[in-house]
Amino acid sequence: MRPLSRPLSRPLSRPLFRPLFRLFAHALAATAFALTFSAQARADDLIVSAAASLTNAFKAVGDAFEQQHPGTRLLFNFGASDVLMQQIVNGAPADVFASADQKAMDKAAAEKVIVPATRKDFAANSLVLIVPTDSRFAPASLNELTAANVKRVAYGDPASVPVGRYTEGALKSAGVWDAVSAKGVLATNVRQSLDYVSRGEVDAGFVFGTDAAIMPEKVKVALTVPTQAPITYPIAQVEGSRHAADAQSFIAFVLSPAGQAVLAKYGFKPAPAR
Template sequence: MRLPSIASLVLALALPLSAWSQQITVSAAASLTDAFKELAAKFEAARPGVSVRTNFAASGVLLQQMSQGAPVDVFASADQATMDRADAQKLIDAATRRNFVTNSLVLIEPAQGGVGLKGLDDLGGAAVKRIAVGKTATVPVGRYTQEVLTAAQLWTALEPKFVQADSVRQVLDYVGRGEVDAGFVYRTDAAIAGDKVRIVASPQGATPVSYPIAVVADSRNKAAAADFIAFVGSDAAQQVLARYGFGKP
């Protein structure tokens, strides 16, 4: 009897493993980068055979990627409006949509060499020449910023000073490197920057900063995607998110 070769044995043994292994892609708002990297690792450790690929960008950019056919299994947005648009375009399974954390908007300045801002009204002063804001078309923090500054009757007057950013993390980088005099980010982002930035104020807007998550309609691994969403809502995951500064939904 002819014995199988070592190569064929290796292939035969590998086939069941590859058949059982699954990968899900999680597209999440840029402000979730650090927390979701940790959650992805914990999820993989708890579910052998399932791997998590993460993709971080501004929520509006992630929506554009999905609408153009990018293979995604889970979508987590930094605002309800972007998830509403995903729902309207039938890009998500609406029945799986959940709110999982909250956040808050803060005004920051460089910790070293800042102008010494005390509040929103100081942004109109001559000492403030550049203010980093998220692009309102694609970056939720930009829309939250616009809402706050419009309510304070400052948006139009400050527009000539705006430096448009592609994500909240880009705003944070601009401020942290001292390339602008001020910027608007989430409280969680300011915490990540440590001693590079100083929180000046926590202006309140009419729209709560609430994050929804959902399974993507075209996901090829909907069961694993749903498991990831359930995991994000678990006590263990919520403790991780709280450690990064996120609030309860």
Template sequence: MKTCPCSLRTAAVMAALSLVAVAAQAQEIVVSAAASLTNAFQEVGKAFEKAQPGTKATFNFAASGALLAQMTQGAPVDVFASADQETMNRAVAAKLIAEGTRADFAHNTLVLVVPATTTTPPQQLGDLAGASYKRISTGTPASVPVGRYTMESVQQAGLTAALEPKWIYGESVRQVLNYVARGEVDAGFVYRTDALIERDKTKIALTVPTGTPISYPIAQLASSKNAATAKSFIAFVRGAEGQEILGRYGFSKP
């Protein structure tokens, strides 16, 4: 029985298209990143795709703890960028991270912000214990890194008991920022990079010292099916162009 040449050509074309589709898919990555990286990473992603034609970075932004929970439950992720070392440590302990790919790429600062209409902002953390500050927000400490940094600073200042009844917790640092911007709370703890986003609606009252440096680690997931592109993205974030973009959004180099 003879095979029609046209059938052979069709099969060859289909096979070639399949290989192209597989190759294209191998260039696509999903990046789960801390909410505070939203604006900066969106620009980093565009620059990365421009620098490496054919690549595509899709982002999933949320609190670092929430992202870890998603990955633990099997969410398909190629790169994880956390706002703290503790959450990344937990990802490593859960064997989610590809060995040798973890690296720090940015630092941040904790600040206290108040609504822009506030006439007498607090001059020190102790002022938050006063009657003028009834509702104070930060991230949920169990899942949002900014909440853990906040509680550490509050404890160091001896204000844990005084502020306990005043807390309004947010599911991410951006939610905390929104609470302050809308005037739903009297003050909130966020990162400096977030405060710069809502300069018309909020203002920084003071910089808050933290015992633990606010450093951001990034790593490739062990389950990534697009390891080469994931590694390229991490290298881009840590490279000159990625660092320049992060610097414009208020992040400092590690």
């Protein structure tokens, strides 16, 4: 997998380097967040840690929620779902956690940092392959990503980013994971993958459909990619929240017709019934 830039002049090739580096990076990010975000948060803020792909939609949801709850101030923390989960495990302040896949929420449940009874699926999304708007690359299938003229393909790191896990599953299902991952440019979250494509730094990239929709002047959807499992977003109250009632009110609002209408404006679909 080929990053856009390397902090080391000579990359290490030992098999254990990459997973160890990821663990170190995630721990460092969680520690830095706990120090900086804690200083910014007020005692009465309702803190929502949410997947990066929810950035635009949740800001709008937050505005609508605050209008209905004038005594509550929302503070959002957006990022890769697994990184957010690790921040919460490490003690970073949070009242609500919203993930871009079930696996990150399952990890949160296993770490006992969410209230299981409050966990609900609230939205669905799609996986798409995007290219820069001026690109002539128009693949009819994922197999075309193996072509020699395709040099770089961006996607989230499967170790910590839900869109990366969906991408890995789709490419393995198509039988092209090994070939495409050799050209891979790993992103720390889905919005970074979007940025790489929008700036023309890669030939193509994998993002959620809702992410592609926010930059129609810079990227275009080349393929809608089938996934092995539906792309669903769960939300839950964080265990030990100092604002449990407000957290549950926010979750209820996200699930309400008003909240769902806001999400729909940003391309999210209702979560399928389980």
